Amino acid sequence: MSKPIRVLHVVRKMDFGGVQSMLMNYYRNINRELVQFDFLVQGNEPGFFDNEITSLGGKIYQVTPMKENLLKYHRDVKSILRKTNYKIVQAHQNFANIHSLTQAHWSKIEVIISHSHNAFPERSVFKQIIKKFIQYRINKISTYKFACSKKAGEWLYGREQLENGKVKIINNGIVSEEFKYNQEISNKIRKDLNITGKFVIGHIGNFSSQKNHNFLIDIFNDVYKEKKEAKLVLVGIGELEQIVKEKVIKLGLEKQVLFLGKRSDVSSLMQAFDILVFPSLYEGLPVVLVEAQASGMKCIISKDITDEVKITDLIESISLNEPSNYWAKNVVNYSYGFERNDTSKLIEDNGYDIKVEAKRLENLYLEMI
Known part of the structure; x- marks a missing residue:
């Protein structure tokens, strides 16, 4: 082929986040x-990955945000699709996919x-009805249906589509070698963050209600009551960050909790964590938990996260119905040391080697056209 196939990925923004990290892993x-x-x-605000995208030869189109003016969003997407010559459009906004995919359908x-x-459990009956209609339309106009896990596939497309093999699972692949535990890197990061000799609890995720930071702070507060050498390291940004910071101050934990914001060295930071705590209210299949397992780190997560993420025996699930002190007790169990083993073979054998998965996706795109 004289020219590469250009795939237009529709996202909210190419900023720090799990979906964006997954896309960049494939793109690289x-x-x-x-x-x-x-x-x-x-x-039109710049995203975390914008410079890297352009350096790799990618283009970035900016449109009016949906929340600002949905009608203008549709007009902008329509204009871009009519002016360009894309053969493949891929949307990554879950139920909001319906907007860009509708324009792609009308643009032939x-x-x-x-x-x-994702796999968000909607409790509102009215919203469930609306989502059933959107689900029907997405299933009707989509040429292909992708999902990061079976749970995410069933959530967006329905059980029938999943069971009939209409949904392709695209694993959140990673470069496992980058996350392999390295004592020297761990020592350096701990020194840089002034957490040498501490029991370090990590969390990587943007400050949104989904990630349940409020409960995470409660858990850490209970851990700290028993382990005064404990530190909590939070990586991410988001609309709820200030609220979380205020709670930390209110509990008198401001010297024990580190807010690191956006970071490009997640693989190195994971070397410095003793344990990852991830009490999300819902998830699809978070790439950060694949990365954490690749680093040989123990992870305590909520039972609302799909069991499909359990690539190794490093994942321990706890119900969100359990109180924070119950979670804390389980976290403290790992404060006395935990051997970090090389899990790269398990990661690769379970289909999360990005080199293999990127080749698989590449072949899918080529077959599509």
Whole structure:
């Protein structure tokens, strides 16, 4: 082929986050002479990955944010699709995929892909009815249906689509060697963060209600009552960050909790954690838990996260119905030391080697057209 296939990925923004990290993992490892990624984002503020995207040959299109003006969002997407010559459009906004995919359908795009990255349990009957209609439309206009896990696939497309093999699972692949435990890196990061000799609890995720930081702080507060040498390291940004900071101050934990914001050295930071605590209210299949297992780290997570993430025996699930002190007791169990083993073979054998998965996705794109 003289020119690569260009795939237009529709996202909210190419900023720090799990979906974005997954996309960049694929983008870095796919054969860009055959397949190129471009991105359609909302708003004109620069994203965390924008510079890297352009350095790899990708284009970034900015459109009006949905929340600001949905009608204008539709017009902007329509305008871009009519002016360009994309054969593949892939949307990564879960139920909000319906907006860009509808425009792709009306613009007669050859391959329309919906990608599910989450599994949010909707309790409102009215919203359930609306989502059933959206689900029907997404299933009808999508050429292909992707999901990061079976749970995420069933959530967005329905059980029938999943059981009939209409949903392709695209694993959140990683470069496992980058996360392999390294004592020297661990020592350096701990020294830089002034946490040498401490029991370090880590969490990586943006400050949104989904990630349940409020409960995470309660857990850490109970851990600290028993382990005064404990530290909590939070990596991420988000709308609830200030609220979480205020709670930390109110509990008198400001010297024990580190807010690191956006970081490009997540693989190194994980070397410095003793344990990852992840009490999310819901997830699709978080790439951070694949990365944590690749680093040989113990992870305590909520039972609301799919068991599909249990690639190794490093994952321990606890119900969110259990009180914070119960979670804390289980966390403290690992404060006395835990041997970090090389899990890269398990990661690769379970289909999370990005080099293999990127080749698989590359072949899928080539077959599609």
